[in-house]
Amino acid sequence: MSSFTSEESESFTNELDLVTFGQRLRHLRRTRGLTLAELGERVGRAPSQLSLLENGRREPKLSLLRALASVLDVPVEDLLRRQPPSRRAQLEIAIEEAQRDPVYRSLGLPHLRIGKRVPNEVLEHLLALYGELRQRQAKPTATPEEARAANAELRRQMRERGNYFDEIEEVAGRILDAVGYRGGALSEGLILALATHFGFGLRYATDLPRSVRSIVDLRTRRIYLKRESLGMHTPRTIVLQTLANIALGHAVPRDFADFLRQRVEANYFAAAVLVPERAAVEYLGQAKNDRDLSVEDLRDVFSVSYEMAAHRFTNLATHHLDLPVHFIKTDQSRIIYKAYENDGLVFPADAQGAIEGQRACRYWSAHHVFSAADRFSMQYQYTDTPTGTYWCVSHIDPSRERDFAITLGVPYVQSRWFRGRDTSHRTRSVCPSGECCQRPPAELARRWEGLARPSARAHSHVLAALPPGTFPGVDETEVYTFLDRHAAE
Numbered sequence: 245m246s247s248f249t250s251e252e253s254e255s256f257t258n259e260l261d262l263v264t265f266g267q268r269l270r271h272l273r274r275t276r277g278l279t280l281a282e283l284g285e286r287v288g289r290a291p292s293q294l295s296l297l298e299n300g301r302r303e304p305k306l307s308l309l310r311a312l313a314s315v316l317d318v319p320v321e322d323l324l325r326r327q328p329p330s331r332r333a334q335l336e337i338a339i340e341e342a343q344r345d346p347v348y349r350s351l352g353l354p355h356l357r358i359g360k361r362v363p364n365e366v367l368e369h370l371l372a373l374y375g376e377l378r379q380r381q382a383k384p385t386a387t388p389e390e391a392r393a394a395n396a397e398l399r400r401q402m403r404e405r406g407n408y409f410d411e412i413e414e415v416a417g418r419i420l421d422a423v424g425y426r427g428g429a430l431s432e433g434l435i436l437a438l439a440t441h442f443g444f445g446l447r448y449a450t451d452l453p454r455s456v457r458s459i460v461d462l463r464t465r466r467i468y469l470k471r472e473s474l475g476m477h478t479p480r481t482i483v484l485q486t487l488a489n490i491a492l493g494h495a496v497p498r499d500f501a502d503f504l505r506q507r508v509e510a511n512y513f514a515a516a517v518l519v520p521e522r523a524a525v526e527y528l529g530q531a532k533n534d535r536d537l538s539v540e541d542l543r544d545v546f547s548v549s550y551e552m553a554a555h556r557f558t559n560l561a562t563h564h565l566d567l568p569v570h571f572i573k574t575d576q577s578r579i580i581y582k583a584y585e586n587d588g589l590v591f592p593a594d595a596q597g598a599i600e601g602q603r604a605c606r607y608w609s610a611h612h613v614f615s616a617a618d619r620f621s622m623q624y625q626y627t628d629t630p631t632g633t634y635w636c637v638s639h640i641d642p643s644r645e646r647d648f649a650i651t652l653g654v655p656y657v658q659s660r661w662f663r664g665r666d667t668s669h670r671t672r673s674v675c676p677s678g679e680c681c682q683r684p685p686a687e688l689a690r691r692w693e694g695l696a697r698p699s700a701r702a703h704s705h706v707l708a709a710l711p712p713g714t715f716p717g718v719d720e721t722e723v724y725t726f727l728d729r730h731a732a733e
């Protein structure tokens with residue numbers, strides 16, 4: 245195997261285990277004391293390309309393989325060996341790397357030399373602590389401005405790809421095949437098989453700390469979970485989000501943007517496993533033919549939350565069904581928690597372009613659904629906006645803490661594929677200018693201006709700042725209408 249013909253190179257990549265290859269490459273690079281940039285320079289590739297290889301997410305071309313082997317001074321066969329480098333070797337290198345990290349250095353500890361007698365257990369333990377330290381550092385170090393910028397950039401990327409991540413679909417598909425998925429909702433048995441596939445066991449605990457959803461013990465390779473089954477964060481979802489970091493080769497996040505990207509990818513992976521692409525596309529294609537597309541059916545067929553079904557719909561709609569879409573998650577006071585569009589709908593945004601934390605238009609269906617007589621039924625609506633008319637469906641996804649409205653919509657011309665297109669409910673919105681709803685009607689304002697002192701509910705978990713207004717975070721129209729209602733009492 246010291247040289248390959250071009251036909252042979254076809255077959256070697258088929259057999260190549262990308263994850264093991266990536267580990268070997270990283271191991272060899274680190275033992276040579278090379279950074280990604282240094283190795284990249286020597287083989288004429290960008291460090292980001294090598295990083296994809298090391299994370300098992302890209303297949304190496306034969307020419308690159310030869311160049312790497314030559315720079316690392318090993319035969320090509322060594323790079324392709326199926327056994328990963330020994331756990332001990334991996335641990336020693338990881339500890340060395342950790343100690344060079346400024347976050348680690350900031351602790352002011354003397355440099356730790358790893359003698360032969362130090363058990364693996366101790367090294368695993370140290371690395372787990374270091375990992376946690378990095379996680380904690382990564383999140384709060386982002387200033388609100390950085391968080392907004394990272395969020396806006398991520399949104400741009402998602403929009404560009406129609407919210408479809410082919411490489412994650414591919415990983416999810418491969419793993420589903422490996423555990424013998426045959427269609428329909430994913431059973432607990434298959435979830436367990438997935439965990440086993442990655443070498444993890446599941447333990448359900450009742451005494452997990454309140455602040456966490458799961459804990460992974462890397463030493464015993466156990467995932468501890470709470471037994472609960474509401475909303476997005478069912479144990480299934482949490483197990484899959486946890487496994488996603490392994491399946492997708494996520495390293496400890498470098499910064500907030502990286503942290504955010506990993507979170508989006510982990511959520512995507514969980515959805516791609518719970519609502520598998522092939523089965524879902526087949527189902528949706530049929531529903532589109534029947535002009536009976538609906539999010540609630542997708543929810544029921546795959547036994548996921550309404551939010552996950554709607555979000556998953558946005559992944560598949562543009563790529564597979566040729567439908568541009570929008571998605572909004574709002575609370576009862578119309579604060580936006582998540583939003584995505586590639587159909588031209590304009591969301592309210594602050595000066596930096598942040599959408600989360602802004603207040604959606606009063607005339608969008610996300611608002612109407614909360615005041616509907618039967619608030620848990622589907623609310624269909626056509627909305628005339630400055631960028632055209634949209635059809636959408638809103639539904640309240642009940643959750644333990646509070647209810648959220650999930651809205652999925654499409655441009656008017658695409659409504660013909662959906663259940664609920666025959667609704668006669670129609671409104672008009674001139675948002676995001678706010679002329680229609682962000683300021684109280686003149687007459688109402690005239691009566692109450694200067695006479696009201698509302699105090700806003702905190703939305704500390706929303707990334708962006710509170711919506712602007714006389715009282716940040718407060719819907720003045722609602723306050724004034726309330727005062728009107730009660731003034732006479």
Ligand SMILES: [Zn+2]
Binds near residue numbers: 604673679680681682
């Ligand atoms: Zn409005």
